[in-house]
Amino acid sequence: MSRFLQIHPEDNVVVCLEEIKKGESIELSDGRQIVASDDIPAGHKIAIRDISNGGNIVKYGYAIGHATEDITTGRWVHTHDIKTNLEGILDYKYTPDTDDIEKKKSQMATRKGAFKGFVRKNGKVGIRNEIWIIPTVGCVNNIATALAKEANSYIKGNIDEVVAFTHNYGCSQTGDDQEHTRTILADLINHPNAGGVLVLGLGCENSNIDVLMPYIGEYDKERVKFLVCQKSDDEMEDGLNLLKEIIEAASKDEREDADLSKLVIGLKCGGSDGFSGITANPLVGRISDRIIEYGGTSILTEVPEMFGAETILMNRCKDEKTFNDTVNMINGFKEYFTRQGEPIYENPSPGNKAGGITTLEDKSLGCTQKSGDYPVMNVMEYGDRTDVTGLNLLCAPGNDLCAATALASAGAQIVLFTTGRGTPFACPVPTMKIASNNTIASKKSNWIDYSAGQILDGRTFEELTDELFEKIVRTASGEKLKSEIAGFHDMAIWKRGVTL
Incomplete structure (x- = not known):
């Protein structure tokens, strides 16, 4: 197994897949030897080119911030030498790839499948009773x-x-x-x-x-x-x-065959690390695509963790109205921060930073991969219930309990929750914990339902997508998750106003 991963050819940093000690070297695909000038923890970034003070740090093919000092090849790139590029309220322009959007729309609801659920009188289907x-x-x-x-x-x-x-x-x-x-x-x-x-x-x-x-x-x-x-x-x-x-x-009530088009999955991450954007989140993105191909629905939320990657979502909007709704959601959330006198980009969390995430762009570019590749079909306000199949965006904060509860209230029967740090919580619906690395999956096997860290061991995304999707169908048909076995149930309402 390689000791590092270069996510995109234009990146000037790579992610260390294991700890690299000062003085150790890695060999790039072009034959260059990079000698580490610092101890670099697993999940963190090492510079593979000199980056001048003020120059962009590039990961995922996008700038995740700029250098606050000269960074030489082999240096550890983290919070001590990088700062966000993000600013306040922005103007956006809708520049979609119309042909790709129409091609993707034609692939929606082309698969057929079923699970065993509880069909309610109103036609909705529960995965629990x-x-x-x-x-x-x-x-x-x-x-x-x-x-x-x-x-x-x-x-x-x-x-x-x-x-x-x-x-x-x-x-x-x-x-x-x-x-x-x-x-x-x-x-x-x-x-x-x-x-x-x-x-x-x-x-x-x-x-x-x-x-x-x-x-x-x-x-x-x-x-x-x-x-x-x-x-x-x-x-x-x-x-x-x-x-x-x-x-x-x-x-x-009895379980009966229900079409997979009735399944609504919520997409959420928390306690992310440097592996989340290269294992668990892109795997869940493939699951989102898969359920949409069955005619089902996925919902992406935690708006502050779209900041820095929002244009990727905006340009996948099915039409200009949906684009404008997305712009209003993003800028409206920024205004919510500024009304409270809080900095817009006070993220990532201490746990994220310890895991190798440096700036909000770094986190967001990994986070939004949970949305897969299909067009954005709908944008929902907090508290809305979806009636639109395909990929939905939901206005809610990044806080794990608030966001996951919002996904449940929007109609998700199950939440897929990716994590690199681990968490025991569960929202009002079954909450599947998907680890970004095998270490946390092994250490917290009583919390974690599935490990996407198998990607780092050489298994393919195609293999894991099939395997995880089968597990989701079994869960929808009654198989209990770890948090359910433990008896954990949580809900949290987003508090936004004055308390009398």
Whole structure:
């Protein structure tokens, strides 16, 4: 196995696939010997040409920042000698490859396949048959948790589990902030992975059940029940009785053949490292392409981690309206930062940097590879539910829990989560952890579901795409992921406004 990877012929840095000590050498494809002048950790970058102060550092064929001092061949290139090129609000021009976009569109929905799912009355398909308890306000979180703990002793048939999704919101919020909370809660109440839902209110909160009803819309009265704790003499007894009714209705559900076009996958990365952009993220991009070829849907989010690579997505937009929606999403998110008095490019995180990622461009060019190669078909605001097949962009932050919850609320039945550092969390839907390297996959085998680090061992993307896609279909058909086996369930709502 090679000790380094040059991602693009025009790159002036290469990624070290293992630690290279000072004085050790690597041989490039043109026969040049590069001697390391520093100790360079695995996943980090080494200069393969002299780069003058102010000159661009090129990786993936794109500038990921500029040198803050003269960098000689063999130097370690990282946060000490590179700075982002990114600036504030930008003007963008739509320059698509129209022929390529039309060619790709003609390849969408050309494959046929099925999985075993739970077909709901509205035609949506769940990959789990869980009973969810959704609090309207954080004040009843403990009641929700207690109800879920006790109700799990009553499950039967094909019900997976009773889960309480606690959160801190639903009251003391203003304007759009409150609206977003209501939208996210309503989205989850209507999610096909829930065979039934108990909506648990307090009674005096801003987002009480009566206020929430228009957001929920039509619902199955056998499967969705409501309880206002302040109106109940014994909320535990009443809640358990309602849960027993929901369990009775959902217990009769059976898995049946469902077309893969009904599958919606969320795309997310977190705790990235220097390998994420060369193993896990491009592998997930191929999975995104594969599900689109089956007529399904993928959703890419974490907008701040598109900064620096956004033009790649913009020029893949199916038309100028979708391009303008993408521009508005990107620049709107930058304005959100500046309104709070925060720097737009305060990224990557300490863990990202330790793993070899240097600037936001470096991270974004790796991150956006999860989107694959198909056209951008739709752009969604936070809290929207998708009804457009193909690749969707979703406005949400980079924070793992907030972004993954937003993917679930947008309709994703499963989230593919790539990571180089490892994380145990899970969002409201099955969250498949895909490691960028074999070391973290082995060390945290209780967290990681699949290792894309096999690419570094010589396996091909084609082999891993087939293998991982089969695992996703098995997961959609009922196979449990590591976080599910551990009993982990998380949700987080994006807080954007004033707390009263």
